[in-house]
Amino acid sequence: MDAAGKLPQLNLFLAGRWVDPVESDSFIDLNPATEEELATVAAAGPADVDAAVAAARAQLDGGAWSRLSGGDRGRLLTRLAEALERDGDRLAALEALDVG
Secondary structure, eight states: OOTTSOOOOBOEEETTEEEOOSSOOEEEEEOTTTOOEEEEEEOOOHHHHHHHHHHHHHHHHHSHHHHSOHHHHHHHHHHHHHHHHHTHHHHHHHHHHHHO
16 A cells, blocks of 8 residues: 555456556446545456466466475465465455445
């Protein structure tokens, strides 16, 4: 968040990196209770969805994720769970703003 409490422009996260949408624009996410602008968010269009599905399929069919052992996948998922727990209050506060 910036000094005004607004999130930066949020692009699409695809194949491990932040990207602009291919054919769509963005939208302004508002707190419905206050109509305060929270963030500008990229809107995914059909081409973006197709690219996301292709990237996920590539990982499943032979990417780094598919080559990991079950134990290594479990460790990564545990790290994800720990990050969600660590940042849970912040994530909950952001969601509360988003739904008003």
